[in-house]
Amino acid sequence: MPSNQNPLGALPARFRRQRLLVVGCGDVGMRALGQLGGRLRVLALTSSPARTSELRAAGGVPLIGDLDQPTTLRRLAGLAHRVLHLAPPPGAGEGDPRTRALCQALRRRTPAHHWVYGSTSGVYGDCQGQRVSEARPVHATTARARRRTDAEATVRFHGRCVSAHGPVTACTLRIPGIYAPDREGGTPRDRLVRGTPVLTPADDVHTNHIHADDLARACIAALWRGRPQRVYNVNDDSDLKMGDYFDLAARLYGLPQPPRITRAEAVERLPPMLLSFMSESRRMDNTRMKRELRLRLRYPSVATGLLS
Numbered sequence: 001m002p003s004n005q006n007p008l009g010a011l012p013a014r015f016r017r018q019r020l021l022v023v024g025c026g027d028v029g030m031r032a033l034g035q036l037g038g039r040l041r042v043l044a045l046t047s048s049p050a051r052t053s054e055l056r057a058a059g060g061v062p063l064i065g066d067l068d069q070p071t072t073l074r075r076l077a078g079l080a081h082r083v084l085h086l087a088p089p090p091g092a093g094e095g096d097p098r099t100r101a102l103c104q105a106l107r108r109r110t111p112a113h114h115w116v117y118g119s120t121s122g123v124y125g126d127c128q129g130q131r132v133s134e135a136r137p138v139h140a141t142t143a144r145a146r147r148r149t150d151a152e153a154t155v156r157f158h159g160r161c162v163s164a165h166g167p168v169t170a171c172t173l174r175i176p177g178i179y180a181p182d183r184e185g186g187t188p189r190d191r192l193v194r195g196t197p198v199l200t201p202a203d204d205v206h207t208n209h210i211h212a213d214d215l216a217r218a219c220i221a222a223l224w225r226g227r228p229q230r231v232y233n234v235n236d237d238s239d240l241k242m243g244d245y246f247d248l249a250a251r252l253y254g255l256p257q258p259p260r261i262t263r264a265e266a267v268e269r270l271p272p273m274l275l276s277f278m279s280e281s282r283r284m285d286n287t288r289m290k291r292e293l294r295l296r297l298r299y300p301s302v303a304t305g306l307l308s
Contacts, residue, residue: 020041021044025044028215034216068101086219096148121176123148124138129281131285171228172230179209191246207240209235236286237286238302249302252303
């Protein structure tokens, strides 16, 4: 039986380990599982039974549940000490019912005491090339970014509401463009091969990046070091405009540099999704990430990360 001094007593080790629930086991979630290396008991939520073998091989315990079907999430209540929430909102609508459903499910019993939510830098909107710290108010201008803003607010509210059960840390990571050579579509190579144009220097926008491995490390650091209701910009030290980024990649890969076109030409020639990324300019400040999460980037610039 557990002793008075140690309530866990001689219970098996798997029950003494902290339990982490990962929601959103895509590329970054799987990298986080790999980096944890068995230090935690990791519960991995998936809506696809076909992925259970893959998740087990990565060190996770698969749990079947669907964020779009809240009744399937009831078993999650009280299971985990920490939550890493990387699942995106739906592709349409103004809010994020998935995050609301997850919070409601986990609120049913003693909640996880530490949450990390992976958001997007798009919530800042167009900052006209200014340097952006976490103190800047959000100004989401696309439906995609507004859904993320809604999710951020839901996570913050969850942290405050469940505080009666004990202190809860719910922090948010604002993430720019994720890249990695071993990530599907994770480098500019395909766009360079297709000859997709970029903007002329006069019309170009500042862009921000983070290597997928560094992002996974930031997620893990935030699970232990993130402060309550805190926001963190998670980006590398690169300071580039989008066209310069593609020119750099072209040189590294030995490919032709992309053609340059004006913004007016881009409106006529490029799809709306791609054009939306060319309509916002900001330079993210990662000082808080380095100071509070104590994260030392393995790939401080895209020049090193694109060839990793």
